Amino acid sequence: MGRPRRPLLDRERITTTALEIVDEQGEFSVPQIARRLGVQTASIYHHVDGRDGIVELLRERVASAIETETLDLEPWDRGMAAWARSYRAAFAAHPRTIPLLTTSPVRAPKVLDQYERAVGRLLEAGFALADVMPVIIALENLVLGSALDLAAPEAMWELADETATPRLARALGAVPEGRADQAFELALTGYLTYVRALLGEDDPAGAAPADGDRARDTAPTP
Amino acid sequence: MGRPRRPLLDRERITTTALEIVDEQGEFSVPQIARRLGVQTASIYHHVDGRDGIVELLRERVASAIETETLDLEPWDRGMAAWARSYRAAFAAHPRTIPLLTTSPVRAPKVLDQYERAVGRLLEAGFALADVMPVIIALENLVLGSALDLAAPEAMWELADETATPRLARALGAVPEGRADQAFELALTGYLTYVRALLGEDDPAGAAPADGDRARDTAPTP
Numbered sequence: 001m002g003r004p005r006r007p008l009l010d011r012e013r014i015t016t017t018a019l020e021i022v023d024e025q026g027e028f029s030v031p032q033i034a035r036r037l038g039v040q041t042a043s044i045y046h047h048v049d050g051r052d053g054i055v056e057l058l059r060e061r062v063a064s065a066i067e068t069e070t071l072d073l074e075p076w077d078r079g080m081a082a083w084a085r086s087y088r089a090a091f092a093a094h095p096r097t098i099p100l101l102t103t104s105p106v107r108a109p110k111v112l113d114q115y116e117r118a119v120g121r122l123l124e125a126g127f128a129l130a131d132v133m134p135v136i137i138a139l140e141n142l143v144l145g146s147a148l149d150l151a152a153p154e155a156m157w158e159l160a161d162e163t164a165t166p167r168l169a170r171a172l173g174a175v176p177e178g179r180a181d182q183a184f185e186l187a188l189t190g191y192l193t194y195v196r197a198l199l200g201e202d203d204p205a206g207a208a209p210a211d212g213d214r215a216r217d218t219a220p221t222p
Numbered sequence: 223m224g225r226p227r228r229p230l231l232d233r234e235r236i237t238t239t240a241l242e243i244v245d246e247q248g249e250f251s252v253p254q255i256a257r258r259l260g261v262q263t264a265s266i267y268h269h270v271d272g273r274d275g276i277v278e279l280l281r282e283r284v285a286s287a288i289e290t291e292t293l294d295l296e297p298w299d300r301g302m303a304a305w306a307r308s309y310r311a312a313f314a315a316h317p318r319t320i321p322l323l324t325t326s327p328v329r330a331p332k333v334l335d336q337y338e339r340a341v342g343r344l345l346e347a348g349f350a351l352a353d354v355m356p357v358i359i360a361l362e363n364l365v366l367g368s369a370l371d372l373a374a375p376e377a378m379w380e381l382a383d384e385t386a387t388p389r390l391a392r393a394l395g396a397v398p399e400g401r402a403d404q405a406f407e408l409a410l411t412g413y414l415t416y417v418r419a420l421l422g423e424d425d426p427a428g429a430a431p432a433d434g435d436r437a438r439d440t441a442p443t444p
Binding site for chain 1: 247248249317318320321322324325326327328329331334335337338341342345351352354355356357359360361362363364365366367368370371373374375377378379380381382386387388389390392393394396397398401402404405406408409411412413415416417
């Protein structure tokens with residue numbers, strides 16, 4: 001009997017199957033993967049570092065669609081914006097991985113490399129060390145929230161009775177097509193405008209007051 | 223035989239059970255709810271408008287924790303900030319409902335009422351009709367992304383080898399406790415500062431260029 005050209009089981013196939021299951025169900029289990037691949041559950045564990053290892057393979061797979069080289073664009077904020085758009089597109093293709101990946105610590109080396117690059121870019125741009133992670137995390141929140149919205153129906157509000165919510169009905173009537181992209185670009189532009197203005201100030205980003213009073217006195221630097 | 227004081231099955235109990243299942247598994251099915259309540263699946267359908275009806279009951283339940291009266295605070299942007307914080311807290315308590323609810327159209331009357339109030343508040347503040355929904359949607363993206371982050375581990379990045387990502391290691395070392403709150407407030411302040419600046423301008427928010435060039439020339443109004 002000839003030996004099969006490729007092994008029945010490898011990390012690639014386990015990852016692909018786990019991603020299929022998460023796309024369908026929002027969750028996965030190792031026995032589910034085994035059933036779908038027609039192997040014993042124990043065999044899966046020979047290839048991966050437990051369930052957590054599979055979560056990291058999923059993170060690496062989804063994040064591999066992010067165009068990391070965008071981070072090198074000039075100037076730095078154009079780079080961050082392009083990275084954010086590519087990041088959003090990668091996760092919008094697999095929105096149900098988002099809650100799974102955001103509730104588990106990042107360990108995948110390739111994904112940590114991507115953070116290393118983003119951190120480096122912000123440090124080079126002049127951000128204080130203590131501001132760098134908050135700036136990245138806030139951008140990710142906006143990106144992942146928008147990725148979920150990109151997976152939402154275009155007609156997100158269904159009014160059975162327009163007279164019950166007349167102003168909402170009017171506002172919805174004024175929404176152009178592509179509302180998800182429009183809202184994402186609004187949040188992204190707004191956020192980066194503000195963050196740009198933080199550069200060169202004395203206060204760290206974290207000291208920005210919650211009600212934005214200080215922000216009112218802060219003109220973006222050209 | 224005495225009649226039971228409360229029915230074995232009602233919408234409240236169905237909603238509570240569906241929420242438990244989604245909190246655990248990220249998804250639910252009507253037969254799962256029936257099994258957990260010890261009733262026939264068909265009995266569930268006597269009380270709710272199908273699976274979609276249960277999704278709307280879940281939306282109403284989670285959104286009921288949002289303090290809608292915050293929208294009446296003065297000035298309008300303080301109201302929006304307080305609403306956003308309360309909205310984030312409500313969804314952070316049930317993060318796994320987020321992808322379920324964001325991929326299904328909003329029909330629950332109480333939730334539509336909340337949008338009606340937010341739309342009214344922005345119209346009164348002077349926003350153009352076409353800008354109102356983008357402003358709300360972008361805020362929601364930021365809120366929901368941050369709600370997921372609030373459900374994340376405090377130590378979100380685990381570096382097996384700090385020398386592989388030295389700048390990330392330094393940036394993480396500089397992150398104070400409560401990084402999720404800090405990042406949320408940064409994004410919220412940044413966004414509202416920008417949106418405030420849009421008031422009284424000629425261009426609609428949706429016309430803001432993607433690369434933020436126009437934003438550089440836009441000083442926030444005091």
